Amino acid sequence: MKRSNTQDIADEAKKLAIASATAQYTQIFLRQMRTTAAPAPTNCKLCNNKDHTLETCPIENKFRFAQDNTKCLICLKTKSHCHRSCRSIKFVENLCEKDECDTNGLIHNKFICPQNCPPIATPMKKAAKN
Numbered sequence: 001m002k003r004s005n006t007q008d009i010a011d012e013a014k015k016l017a018i019a020s021a022t023a024q025y026t027q028i029f030l031r032q033m034r035t036t037a038a039p040a041p042t043n044c045k046l047c048n049n050k051d052h053t054l055e056t057c058p059i060e061n062k063f064r065f066a067q068d069n070t071k072c073l074i075c076l077k078t079k080s081h082c083h084r085s086c087r088s089i090k091f092v093e094n095l096c097e098k099d100e101c102d103t104n105g106l107i108h109n110k111f112i113c114p115q116n117c118p119p120i121a122t123p124m125k126k127a128a129k130n
């Protein structure tokens with residue numbers, strides 16, 4: 001049973017085809033990896049709207065909104081953890097560093113800082129003085 005040359009060539013061709021197909025798949029796979037690794041269009045972390053980011057969120061009182069929706073005040077994800085154990089606490093640049101806020105003991109994301117909210121936020125205190 002001697003294999004013919006043509007059979008050998010066919011086998012060789014098959015091997016090459018598989019090899020090149022594998023290479024092609026690898027290429028596609030790598031390309032997909034790269035696409036998934038690329039930064040996804042950022043939704044607003046607070047209200048999950050795709051039209052804007054947290055920084056440009058039109059919600060007036062973001063701090064209140066986050067509290068009302070039981071979101072973590074640091075990472076703004078649905079609160080399943082104490083804000084002190086929030087992993088985002090490591091990213092200090094996202095934390096509010098205002099002195100006025102520190103006294104409240106509520107560590108929060110600087111983008112939802114109540115100090116940045118319009119003064120309507122505390123009408124009760126002003127009314128109580130009169």
Ligand SMILES: [Zn+2]
Pocket residue numbers: 044045046047048049052053054056057058059
């Ligand atoms: Zn928003």
Ligand SMILES: [Zn+2]
Pocket residue numbers: 072073074075076077081083086087088
């Ligand atoms: Zn968190």
Ligand SMILES: [Zn+2]
Pocket residue numbers: 096097098101108110112113114115
């Ligand atoms: Zn603040």
